[in-house]
Amino acid sequence: MSTLLLSQDQVKELFTMKDIVEICEKTFQGFGEGTVINPTKVNLDLGETAAFPPYKGFMNAMPAYIGWTDIAGIKWAGGNLGERKRLGLPYVTSLIMLIDPKVGNFIAVMDGAFITNMRTGAQTAVALKYIFNNGSSEKKPIKLGLYGAGMQGHTQTLAISELFDIEEVRVYDVMKAAAEKYKKDMKDVVKGEIVVCDTPKEAAKGDAIVCVTQSKDKFLLDKWVKPGTVIFPMGSYQECDDAMLMNADKIIVDHIGQCLHRGALAELSEQGKITEDDIFGTIGELAAGKLSVGDYSDGKIVCIPIGTGAMDIAVASIAYKKAKEKGIGGTYSFV
Amino acid sequence: MSTLLLSQDQVKELFTMKDIVEICEKTFQGFGEGTVINPTKVNLDLGETAAFPPYKGFMNAMPAYIGWTDIAGIKWAGGNLGERKRLGLPYVTSLIMLIDPKVGNFIAVMDGAFITNMRTGAQTAVALKYIFNNGSSEKKPIKLGLYGAGMQGHTQTLAISELFDIEEVRVYDVMKAAAEKYKKDMKDVVKGEIVVCDTPKEAAKGDAIVCVTQSKDKFLLDKWVKPGTVIFPMGSYQECDDAMLMNADKIIVDHIGQCLHRGALAELSEQGKITEDDIFGTIGELAAGKLSVGDYSDGKIVCIPIGTGAMDIAVASIAYKKAKEKGIGGTYSFV
Incomplete structure (x- = not known):
């Protein structure tokens, strides 16, 4: 089974800010209507506040199901004010995985940093x-x-x-x-x-x-x-x-x-x-x-708006659909 | 930056059950010693118990940091007794992402189903x-x-x-x-x-x-x-x-x-x-x-042993290290 892979540059090509504002609006409506499922994110502390490990970073796991795109996914994203900052890399590091929720197959893996910044x-x-x-x-x-x-x-x-x-x-x-x-x-x-x-x-x-x-x-x-x-x-x-x-x-x-x-x-x-x-x-x-x-x-x-995985997964859902239509991205068969 | 990709077959090649038992033992020791960080997993209900969405499935997000491998990661894994079962696919669907916790770069994405079954x-x-x-x-x-x-x-x-x-x-x-x-x-x-x-x-x-x-x-x-x-x-x-x-x-x-x-x-x-x-x-x-x-x-x-992400991430960490040594797997540049 083939999983679509999208880099940050490939995701960027697919969207204007106008698109992302529209996607977020629909997703907020879904939240209000109860067709978006978004459990509270879970934090892995890599030294942001904890003493161990001492890496001045964290990662948040943010799963969601989006009714209006009928796709589920998770964003794993974090920030790092230690070595990452020292190297001059962007604060946010993030990857998104999507599944077809009906069968559970992984349909896409893509960069999440651009989506995070835009949806915020x-x-x-x-x-x-x-x-x-x-x-x-x-x-x-x-x-x-x-x-x-x-x-x-x-x-x-x-x-x-x-x-x-x-x-x-x-x-x-x-x-x-x-x-x-x-x-x-x-x-x-x-x-x-x-x-x-x-x-x-x-x-x-x-x-x-x-x-x-x-x-x-x-x-x-x-x-x-x-x-x-x-x-x-x-x-x-x-x-x-x-x-x-x-x-x-x-x-x-x-x-x-x-x-x-x-x-x-x-x-x-x-x-x-x-x-x-x-x-x-x-x-x-x-x-x-x-x-x-x-x-x-x-x-x-x-x-x-502290930021919900739902916004990321909604944008990523549309990225997946657009990329499939346009033939953008790589693929890998994980199973 | 290049991320390593490993399919289920490629992960299988890297391990015997003996290896996995040893990795799990070390990881349990890390749990006991406090060098393994493993927040409580977060569940996304896709109809396993909830009425909506009606897909008789779930996904668990399981992040962890493993002191003895010095790698952090997340497994997103679930089961599905609906369409997935009807199609005769294996119950477990799973993908694992790993980061270098010091910088936050994504170093690997790999199948998690084989690892889940073995570590259990x-x-x-x-x-x-x-x-x-x-x-x-x-x-x-x-x-x-x-x-x-x-x-x-x-x-x-x-x-x-x-x-x-x-x-x-x-x-x-x-x-x-x-x-x-x-x-x-x-x-x-x-x-x-x-x-x-x-x-x-x-x-x-x-x-x-x-x-x-x-x-x-x-x-x-x-x-x-x-x-x-x-x-x-x-x-x-x-x-x-x-x-x-x-x-x-x-x-x-x-x-x-x-x-x-x-x-x-x-x-x-x-x-x-x-x-x-x-x-x-x-x-x-x-x-x-x-x-x-x-x-x-x-x-x-x-x-x-209900199953912790730590076991999966520990095994995946070693899979990453072995695959790099042996030159196994694909790559993709997400950023």
Whole structure:
């Protein structure tokens, strides 16, 4: 039995960001409708927090079944701030395996890093469509604050530009050169101005504030941010101060189990200060029309799409189908 | 970067059962010593118990890091009693991915079904070495009762024969023809007699009783089995009656978290009748010399090696190293 193999470059050829935003939207709808199965990811700690082994990395196993593509798969993906960083390799390492869920045969193995980066941007864009634009497909103007001008800063902007006209980005990065590079790279994607900020406070302004950093410093303060803002703390650690999370009008997540155990909510959840009851609902429920945020001009919304395997597997499913049609990729007979 | 690809046939070429028993023993020792990291596996239900999707299958994600090979990996493996069974394909479907844990690069993708089958046999053999033979490498005579004469019946016997002289096997299978075939296949592996049994009760006799069935019927009754016996209920469901589990002198498992949630103990664990406190210890603790069972001639020992990703990843690590040495396998550049 032949298994399709796709490299990162081959996967890249198959998609525009527009495609990926559409796939993520359908998959969020499937989440809300119950046709997407996505168990809580399982973490293998390779020294990210544990003392042994001492490799400053981790890997997350993220299996999912996608009703609307009728394919199941798993992404195994991680990051490494040790030797990998020292060698100048990209932070994310990832491979995806797909099966035909009816028979259980392995139909594809492909790179997952490109898909991870793209879908992480797309998730934010789709969430904003349902929170900030009431589910409308009409392109509304939007102003953004952005923390982190690396790969994710780029893909977040790219994805949001598919669904909105970006009027302004205020960007902050601990390395100012990265923010300057972002400004150059994104000049055709952002319709309005890109303002490179010298201090974190200056970037805390906009309809949405997106944090894509590896910070553990709680740098984004509640008192800086006006009511009527949607805040996306997307990092694996702690980017907002506790007040931001405790005072939020509504907390919206992609996956309740995962969001309570990793990322922005993990610390307060462990302390028992934030529980499942404090979560207003999921992006899936919004996308499926089961829930709506209403007017939030007097409060703030914290939205955390921590990242689900479902998004990756959905994109990979479509990559598999497109590659088969176009005759792209290698093959190997594992059995 | 080139990733090694190995098919089932290529993996088969690299190993004898003796090799796999040795690898599993070292890995159990690593478990006991704390140099093997093995999070609880995560299940994706594709209709094994859930109503949707309706495919009568499941997939388990089993990541692990192996200290003594210094490789991390994940096995994604499952079974399917629907379309897969109807097509006459083997029950197990599985693929393994390995990374260099220091950098996070994917070094290999290989079939996992052969490894799964072999290591499942090897686990029992190693457990018996420490329970029935006090850790000695000297081949002691052993008598076995065996339920299930399929693939697993064969590999269990093969693995046990590496560490013991098998004096008798009493085998029962719901399909008598399977038991007859087993008798023919195993005649050179089993030194003594193979007795094909007409009823389950007749097979409930020996130094060890191994159940490798897909039964949910609790067919093995406590009252049939003499004190001084080690019972291995290896299936995913319920093979022993409750009395067997409740009255056991000692319960020994490979992985406490996993064994309380799947297989023989799952039902009583869910009912709160068996908890972590009822588990005497792990095979890893026995293999590392941190625990010993002592004399159990007056009681029964229930041993449940439900199966850990660590065993698969350890075997796959060695497959990778051997294949690189020998120049076996394909390659693909995913990134």
